[in-house]
Structure formats: structure tokens, C-alpha cells
Amino acid sequence: MKLRSKDFEHEGMIPSRFTCDSENVSPHLEWSEVPAGTKSFALIVDDPDAPVGLWVHWLLCDIPPQVKEIPQRSVPRGARQVKNDFGKPEYGGPCPPSGTHRYFFKLYALKVEKLEGVNDKKTFYKKVEEHKIAEAVLMGKYKRK
Numbered sequence: 001m002k003l004r005s006k007d008f009e010h011e012g013m014i015p016s017r018f019t020c021d022s023e024n025v026s027p028h029l030e031w032s033e034v035p036a037g038t039k040s041f042a043l044i045v046d047d048p049d050a051p052v053g054l055w056v057h058w059l060l061c062d063i064p065p066q067v068k069e070i071p072q073r074s075v076p077r078g079a080r081q082v083k084n085d086f087g088k089p090e091y092g093g094p095c096p097p098s099g100t101h102r103y104f105f106k107l108y109a110l111k112v113e114k115l116e117g118v119n120d121k122k123t124f125y126k127k128v129e130e131h132k133i134a135e136a137v138l139m140g141k142y143k144r145k
Contacts, residue, residue, distance in 0.1 A: 003031045003107045003136035007072070014103060014140035020095035021144060025073035026058065031107055035134045038065050038109040042128050047094070049101040056085045057092045057103065059124050061115040080115075082124050094142035105138040 007027040008014050016022045029043070041063035047055045059082035060075065067076045075081060086092040094103050110131045118124050 001031055001033050001035065001107065001109055001134045001136040003029065003105060003138045005029050005105070005138060005140075008140045010138055010140075012140060014094055014142045016142075019093040019142055019144075023073075024091075024093040026070070026091040026093075027140075028070070028072050029105060029107070029138070030069040031136060032068065034065075034068070035109050037111060037133060039113045040065055040110045040115075041067065042108045042110055042115060042124075043070075044106045044108075044125070044128070045091070045103060046106075047096070047101050047103050049096070049099070051097060056121050057094070058084055058090070059121060061118060061124065061128075062113070082118060083120065085121070094140075096142060096144060098144075100141050100143040103140050103142060105140070107136045107138075108132045109134040 005027050018027045043060040045058035063076050063079045081089040083089045084092050108128050111133050112131045115127045
């Protein structure tokens with residue numbers, strides 16, 4: 001599977017529009033080469049460089065299998081957001097306290113239509129691992145001015 005964005009290149013800088021320093025909206029994402037048997041997708045956006053350890057910015061699951069793109073500032077119909085480390089069930093953009101951080105957009109093809117019983121990040125990660133068929137990663141960086 002391949003994951004890309006019209007808004008930033010893999011390993012490139014994420015524009016401030018998608019961060020806490022500006023509009024804080026989710027960037028465009030699109031994927032291809034989906035494996036046979038995919039019944040849904042899940043998306044995790046996290047920052048392994050946060051001072052407290054891994055910081056979760058967005059958890060999105062139950063994305064229907066026919067969806068191959070998420071436009072800016074949107075959530076696919078039928079998809080479900082789970083509370084992130086900001087305490088909100090929505091996208092929370094990069095907001096590093098210092099230095100340049102890496103943000104991993106990880107898309108998972110799953111063998112189930114719904115991630116049942118997922119209401120927190122620990123269960124989300126566990127269920128994704130349990131049901132994944134394939135994954136694709138897009139990494140962007142951000143440093144505050």
C-alpha cells in the first residue's frame with residue numbers, strides 16, 4: 001500500500017496551516033495499492049519525538065473500504081474518530097514544544113469492517129495490530145518558529 005499527500009512530501013516539512021500555529025486542519029491524504037480482502041481502514045497520526053513519549057494526534061477508524069482519499073479538514077462518511085492525547089476525538093495538528101519533530105501518518109488496511117470496543121488509544125493500537133493486513137506510512141516534520 002502507498003500513502004501520500006498533496007500537502008507535503010514524505011520526510012518533508014508540514015506547512016503551518018496543518019498545525020497549532022495556524023488553522024490546525026487535517027492535511028489531504030490519499031492511498032493506492034490496497035490489498036485484496038480489505039474491509040476497512042484505520043489511521044493513526046503520532047509523534048514519537050514528544051517529551052512525554054509517543055503523542056497521538058489523530059485516531060480514525062471504520063473508514064469504508066471504497067474510500068481512497070481524505071480531503072483536507074474532513075472525515076470520511078462512516079468513519080469514527082477516537083480521543084487523541086489532546087483529549088479530543090478529532091485531528092490535533094503538530095505543536096512541538098521545541099525542536100523539529102517527526103509526525104507519522106500510518107494507514108492500516110484491516111480485515112474487519114469495524115474496530116469493535118475501541119474507545120481509547122491503547123485499545124485502538126491493540127485492535128489495529130490484531131486485524132491489520134497491510135500498512136503504509138507517510139512522515140512529515142514540523143518545527144515552530
